[in-house]
Amino acid sequence: MNRILIIEDNKTLAKLMARKIHSELAMEVDVAYQLSEAKLFLHKYEYFLVLSDLNLPDAPNGEVVDYLLKKGGRVIVLSGNVDKSLRQVLMKKNIIDYVTKGGVDDIHYILGIIQRLHKNQQHKVLVVDDSMVIRKQMKTMLENLLFEVLTVAHGEEALGMIASHPDISLVLTDYNMPVMDGLELTREIRKTHGKNDLGIIAISSNENDEIIAMFLKHGANDYIKKPFSKEEFSCRINNSIEALENIHIITNHANRDFLSGLYNRRYFYKDAETYFKRALEEGEGFAIAMIDIDGFKKINDAYGHDAGDKVIGNISNILRANTSENDIVSRFNGGEFCILLKNTTPHEAMATFEKLRKKGEKSLVLTEKGEEIRFSISIGVALNFENTLDETINQADLMLYNAKQNGKNQIASN
Numbered sequence: 001m002n003r004i005l006i007i008e009d010n011k012t013l014a015k016l017m018a019r020k021i022h023s024e025l026a027m028e029v030d031v032a033y034q035l036s037e038a039k040l041f042l043h044k045y046e047y048f049l050v051l052s053d054l055n056l057p058d059a060p061n062g063e064v065v066d067y068l069l070k071k072g073g074r075v076i077v078l079s080g081n082v083d084k085s086l087r088q089v090l091m092k093k094n095i096i097d098y099v100t101k102g103g104v105d106d107i108h109y110i111l112g113i114i115q116r117l118h119k120n121q122q123h124k125v126l127v128v129d130d131s132m133v134i135r136k137q138m139k140t141m142l143e144n145l146l147f148e149v150l151t152v153a154h155g156e157e158a159l160g161m162i163a164s165h166p167d168i169s170l171v172l173t174d175y176n177m178p179v180m181d182g183l184e185l186t187r188e189i190r191k192t193h194g195k196n197d198l199g200i201i202a203i204s205s206n207e208n209d210e211i212i213a214m215f216l217k218h219g220a221n222d223y224i225k226k227p228f229s230k231e232e233f234s235c236r237i238n239n240s241i242e243a244l245e246n247i248h249i250i251t252n253h254a255n256r257d258f259l260s261g262l263y264n265r266r267y268f269y270k271d272a273e274t275y276f277k278r279a280l281e282e283g284e285g286f287a288i289a290m291i292d293i294d295g296f297k298k299i300n301d302a303y304g305h306d307a308g309d310k311v312i313g314n315i316s317n318i319l320r321a322n323t324s325e326n327d328i329v330s331r332f333n334g335g336e337f338c339i340l341l342k343n344t345t346p347h348e349a350m351a352t353f354e355k356l357r358k359k360g361e362k363s364l365v366l367t368e369k370g371e372e373i374r375f376s377i378s379i380g381v382a383l384n385f386e387n388t389l390d391e392t393i394n395q396a397d398l399m400l401y402n403a404k405q406n407g408k409n410q411i412a413s414n
Contacts (some may be wrong), residue, residue, distance in 0.1 A: 003028045003045055007052040007064060008078060009039045013101065017051065020107055035059040035067065044073060049096075049114060054079040062090075064284065069094055074144070076113065090232050096144055116238050120146040123241055124167055127367065128158040129174040129203070136201075138172060140222055155178070155180025159188055168198065170240060175204035175211060183214055190219035196247045199240045204226070249408060257331040259309060260316035265338075268330035272340050275328075276389045279342070286350035287341045288392055289381045291319070291356070291401040294408040296335030299373060307367045311335070311375055317354070318359045323352065323379045346383045353379050353411050361409060376409035384414050 004027050008014035009312075011033060018029040030045065032038035034057045038050075050073045050124055054062050068075045075095045079086075082100055090098050097113060099106055101222065115295040125147045129135045137150045142149045152158050152178045162168055171189065173182040180188075186200055202215040205226040212223045224233065239274050255267040263271075279286050293299075293315060300308040312335065319329050319337060360377040367373065380400025386392045395414050403412040 003030070003047050003112065005030050005032065005038065005047045005052075006040055006046075007032045007035070007050065007056065009053060009056055010101075017107055017295075020111060021114065025110055025118075027114070033057075035064050038064070042073070042301065042331075047073065049074045049076065050076055050118065051076050051110065053101075053113070054081065054090075065090065065093065065095065074117075074139050074146075075273055076110065076182075078110075094140070094144060097231075099236070107383075116242070117146045119245065120238075120241065122149045124150065125170045125172065125207075126151075126158060126161055126164060126168050127163070127172045128155065128177070128182065129172075130177045131174070138233075141230060142237065145234060145237065147237075154178050155182065155185035155188070158185055161327065162193075162198075163243075165194075169239070169244060169346040170199040172201050172203055172237075175202060175206050181212070183218065185214060186218050186220055193219055195219055196244070196251070199244050201236065201240060210391055230350075251399065260331045261314055261320055262316050262320065262337070263328060263330040265330060265332045268328055268332075268338055268340070273389050275340065275342065276392070280385065284343055285345050285376075287344055287353075287381055287383055288396050289339045289341075289349075289353055289379050289392070290396040291337040291339065291377050291379050292404070293335030293360075293379055294376045294404075299375065303367050303373060305370065307365065307373060308335075310365045311373060312366075314363055314365050315360060315375075315377065318363065319356060322356055323358065338396075348385045349381065349383065350411070350413065353381055355410065357411060378403040378408050381409040381411060382411035 001110045004021055006014050006017055006029060013034065014031045018156040021027055021029050032039045032041055036058055047248050050068055052064050052075060052215060054077055056064055065075060065077060065176065077095050077098045079088055079098065080101045087098050088134045094170060107176065114317050125346050127135050127149060139149045139151055150161055152161055158171065160175065164215060172183050175182040182202055182204065189200060190200065199221045200219060201222045201224060202220045203224045203226060203242045206304050215223055222236055224236055227354060236305045255263055257264045282290060293311060295306065299311055316331065318340065323329055323339065323341065326342050330338050332338050357379055360375065367383065380395040380398065380403055382399065386395060399412040399414055403410050
């Protein structure tokens, strides 16, 4: 539901906002110049968000806001009125934001809010507070920002919730709580989750600056003092989530091969080294395979590098789609790939690699001229492990050499 409703009697401003939202955010936009027109649109469509002027020809005293909230709409108020008392009254209502109509910068700010709200739907936030009133208050504000929200009363419950919901992005924790306080909770979370993986914001009425420092030293990303304003709360939450997203983008770029989208060689060795040692200690079964596109140089020579890139993209999709998300699938260079299948038996591993080989054999890539490129892959598998990861990969590479020498389009294992 990516549809926006703008209710604004300034037609020039309304059309400008509509054009910007449609062109930059690729969202459908409807424009109403008064409340009566807006009611017709609201009857016809459901909206992701409503941007509404405060004073309209047929609703001069802000009646539109109460109407929209009563209908369950997500509302950002637009107004030329800078009166602080009016702003405070409106922010106590369940609106998302109050934006002063001042110029182009304000339109850019609105675009940013819409983008942020859209992304927030992908995030889960955990609220930890022993006060049911505070939990409910924060839950309402967070849901208004389109987060999925979980709530618990103390630290021990929070740890259980994090264990059962590994996709939690942010934890908001009070300091003074029974069973386990917020500082203890922060310490425990940081034993297993780094600051770049899971955000923590401490929220407390404690005025002791040492407590604030202790939270930050032990891994909190931010600290909010009670009582807080709705705007401060929203800004700090959104800023923390955006910082996590930016870190993940940078990390993803650093860990991924630009052409295939698979993990790169550097990331493979970093992650596989840790797993390799643990798996050997705990006796967990795994398999490592080197995979090569047969005749890849000939494909590049005959059809060009663009066609070769398509072949790499095709086989990368096959490898990704037919392995577990816990496995490590990487492109080493050229047409060469390396896969680590985790927690598997030799029989299961060989079945997976045979499936990959068959799908490679049946795949087809078309050049821009419509020429058909068919190809196959050879796979070398290490099922018996050496003392180090490097030695084990070398064994898989030797098996790949054997598969190539014996006619290609086949699997060899040690």
